[in-house]
Amino acid sequence: xxxxxxxxxxxxxxxxxxxxxxxxxxxxxxxxxxxxxxxxxxxxxxxxxxxxxxxxxxxxxxxxxxxxxxxxxxxxxxxxxxxxxxxxxxxxxxxxxxxxxxxxxxxxxxxxxxxxxxx
Amino acid sequence: xxxxxxxxxxxxxxxxxxxxxxxxxxxxxxxxxxxxxxxxxxxxxxxxxxxxxxxxxxxxxxxxxxxxxxxxxxxxxxxxxxxxxxxxxxxxxxxxxxxxxxxxxxxxxx
Numbered sequence: 001x002x003x004x005x006x007x008x009x010x011x012x013x014x015x016x017x018x019x020x021x022x023x024x025x026x027x028x029x030x031x032x033x034x035x036x037x038x039x040x041x042x043x044x045x046x047x048x049x050x051x052x053x054x055x056x057x058x059x060x061x062x063x064x065x066x067x068x069x070x071x072x073x074x075x076x077x078x079x080x081x082x083x084x085x086x087x088x089x090x091x092x093x094x095x096x097x098x099x100x101x102x103x104x105x106x107x108x109x110x111x112x113x114x115x116x117x118x119x
Numbered sequence: 120x121x122x123x124x125x126x127x128x129x130x131x132x133x134x135x136x137x138x139x140x141x142x143x144x145x146x147x148x149x150x151x152x153x154x155x156x157x158x159x160x161x162x163x164x165x166x167x168x169x170x171x172x173x174x175x176x177x178x179x180x181x182x183x184x185x186x187x188x189x190x191x192x193x194x195x196x197x198x199x200x201x202x203x204x205x206x207x208x209x210x211x212x213x214x215x216x217x218x219x220x221x222x223x224x225x226x227x228x229x
Contacts, residue, residue, distance in 0.1 A: 039220075046122065047157075047165065047208050047220040060216035096164060104212050105155040105170035112164050 002026040004097050004110035012091075012117050018084040022097030022110060023077070030055055030075040035100035038071060038082045040093040041112070048093075052100060053080055087117045123148065123209055123221035130227040131199045139224045141192040141209030147219065149190040153212035156185060156194045159223075160205045168207075169194060196226070204228045 008020035022036070029036060037052040051061035053071045061069050068085040084091060094112040101107060124142040131137035141154065148154060154172045157165035167176055169185035172192060182197045192211070196203050209221040 046223040047210075049210075049218045049220060052216070062217060101170075103171075104153045104218065105167055106157070106165070106210070107167040107176065109164040109166075 002099065002108055004099065004108060006095060006097050006110045006113040008113060008115070010114060010116060012087055012115060013119050014088055014117055015086055018082070018087050018091060018115055018117070020082045020095055020097070020113065020115070021074075021079050022081070023079050024099075025078070028075075029073060029078055029080060033102060035060075035102065036071075036073070036080045037098045037100045037106065039096045039098055039106070039109075041096070042090070042093040045093075050082065050084075089117050091115070092117045122219055123211060125207075125209060125221040125224045127222070128225045128227065130229055131196075132229045133199050133201065135199050136195060136197045137199060137226065138193050138195045139207055139209075139226065141194070141211075141221045143190050143192075143211055143219075145190055147190075147211045147213040148187065148192050150214070151212045152187070154185070154187060154192040155210045156183075157208045157210065158203075158205045159208065165208060199228050201228050 003025045005023045012018045032055050035052045038050040051071045053059045070083040073080050096112045097110040098106045152172045156169040158168050159165040172187045173185045184195045206223050208223045
């Protein structure tokens with residue numbers, strides 16, 4: 001059974017870089033035809049698609065984050081990661097890692113991790 | 120790209136049917152049959168309920184159904200049950216390997 005688990009600091013200072021890792025179990029992220037995605041949800045708000053990486057390494061980013069986001073794969077650890085630079089309080093959110101099944105739906109989701117941006 | 124438009128709230132009594140709309144444009148919902156719907160209970164991760172407009176994953180009750188007309192997709196919940204009370208989000212492909220969510224609808228079972 002495929003499972004995803006986010007990990008990383010729960011507190012990040014303004015202007016610094018937010019870094020999260022998603023550990024995948026139950027499937028190899030490099031041998032699948034799936035996309036691996038980051039989605040966030042600000043407190044009390046809706047879902048926001050950040051970006052994705054294909055199992056072969058191609059990346060796709062929302063225009064809203066294009067200038068400051070990087071999604072990468074670590075196939076040796078069966079993980080993928082998110083880096084979001086120059087964060088502000090507006091980046092405070094629960095961050096989810098998710099598998100995207102082609103042509104396009106999200107399942108399963110990680111449990112989510114809350115990242116707070118504050119000094 | 121802008122978020123898809125959903126009503127902030129919807130409600131119905133147990134046993135009734137309720138429909139939640141998701142309105143986009145001819146560039147997203149209207150162009151692709153790649154609309155999916157997610158249910159989210161408080162404090163939990165979203166759960167896939169409908170994909171490719173009308174398809175239901177195994178394990179999702181057949182009380183949940185999806186449809187699309189023009190630039191608007193819809194999720195219908197029939198025979199409302201107390202456990203259906205949750206937030207619901209739609210998602211659509213917008214081209215260029217980008218995707219957008221709706222703002223979410225809080226469904227209340229009266």
